[in-house]
Amino acid sequence: MSPLFRRTEKKPPAERVVTLIGKPGCHLCDDAQVVIEKVCGEVGASWEKKDITQDEELHRLYWEQIPVVLVDGAQHDFWRVKEERLRKALTG
8 A cells, every 4th residue: 555545643632742943032933922822731642842043954944933832843834833723733
């Protein structure tokens, strides 16, 4: 069977990791953090914050999109984080 049609087993929220990539002084990053803290707290997922000014590779990849949200290392969203969409990604 083609890898495109294989179903991958979904991880429970407690095994998921949300990463917020942003920079100090970014009001959109602060807004995104509020949503991430709320959703992760409700579903039991963990989250981390990475500073784009401290990592050249993150800066190169995401500078024009911050804040960027990754779920398990894959890009989920940028600029604005929607609470319902993040919750669905973690629990759906």
